[in-house]
Amino acid sequence: MSFIDEVIGWYLVNKRDLPWRNTTDPYIIWLSEIILQQTRVEQGLPYFYRFAEKYPSVSEFAAATEDEILNLWQGLGYYSRGRNMHRTAQMVMEDHAGYFPKKYDELIKLKGVGEYTAAAISSFAANEAKAVVDGNVFRLLARYFGIEEPINSPKAKRVFTALANELIDEKNPATSNQALMEFGSLQCRPKNPLCGSCPLQPDCEAFKKGLTDILPLKLKKQVSRNRYFSYVLLLSDGKILLNKRGPNDIWQNLYELPLIETTEAEDALNIVSTQGFRDMFGRAEIKSVYGPVRHVLSHQKIHAQFIVIDTIAGQVDLKKDSLFFADIAQLEHLAQPKLIFSFLKKFLN
DNA sequence: TTCCTGGCAT
DNA sequence: ATGCCAGGAA
Structure with missing residues (x-):
């Protein structure tokens, strides 16, 4: 046959x-x-x-x-x-x-x-x-x-x-x-x-x-790059500050928390004093920090930490138009990467 | 932990 | 040639 x-x-x-x-x-x-x-x-x-x-x-x-x-x-x-x-x-x-x-x-x-x-x-x-x-x-x-x-x-x-x-x-x-x-x-x-x-x-x-273990042959893939994401969680009046991701990067059009990205691991204390953070939040008080959480993609390794901060909603500068406040109840209707919804699920419950 | 699997677009 | 995602196996 x-x-x-x-x-x-x-x-x-x-x-x-x-x-x-x-x-x-x-x-x-x-x-x-x-x-x-x-x-x-x-x-x-x-x-x-x-x-x-x-x-x-x-x-x-x-x-x-x-x-x-x-x-x-x-x-x-x-x-x-x-x-x-x-x-x-x-x-x-x-x-x-x-x-x-x-x-x-x-x-x-x-x-x-x-x-x-x-x-x-x-x-x-x-x-x-x-x-x-x-x-x-x-x-x-x-x-x-x-x-x-x-x-x-x-x-x-x-x-x-x-x-x-x-x-x-x-x-x-x-x-x-x-x-x-x-x-x-x-x-x-x-x-x-x-x-x-x-x-x-x-x-x-x-x-x-006796080649079943080595076939099929496969060329080795290159090493992945490290990225350090410091996510900022800001809750105010039953609302949560979110960011919609844009083009030319991972997770396009998905929702996540506001993000400060650095090339090295940074302590949360250093993050809140960066220009990027100040632009968005002004001065803020760190309530707690979670992480680091590692999340692996095909060519990137994300090292995430989640910084829970306290500030007054009115002080937040939404000049980045991808930033907005969403009702917590609305969250389930907004697609988020696994890294984000896993954290929020744990944190908000 | 690390390693491996799996189609398409650019 | 390289980036995109998550989860199961080792």
């Missing part, structure tokens, strides 16, 4: 029953695929249900505000996915009369939809024979064929996509694609792959050569 037939046979027996596998609605499939980018099924599943329920079709999604989308997205990470989805929903309403596209060539034009997602939606919704190549497929192919090209090298995507397109079952592209990913995810998993029960074991190059 051929490689792909083995994998499909395994899939039909072992597949998980996931909600987006029981539909050919490209909107629902798109929803699930974007949520599942860089995200585990178990983590994405509750978000998928929330989005599918609140926005049953692309028109409801497009009618929402970006704040509403990001609020529902809160905690999932990679927030550009949420922002791009919002723009894409509006593109679909305007350019496609509300009919979500299902052909690869149209899908690839949408914001946040790259080669993988376009192949996934077009094959699942319209049985287009485009091979999906996600992390699971990279790993499975690298091992089975003993490919030593690092999967994050510049040419890797070309090489693996070409191979996957040769292997795809042209008669059942949707099942073929699902099967490859599910097999990679559950059987040929990153750590401790289940070679003992693997139907591909006899022909697997990595297994035969």
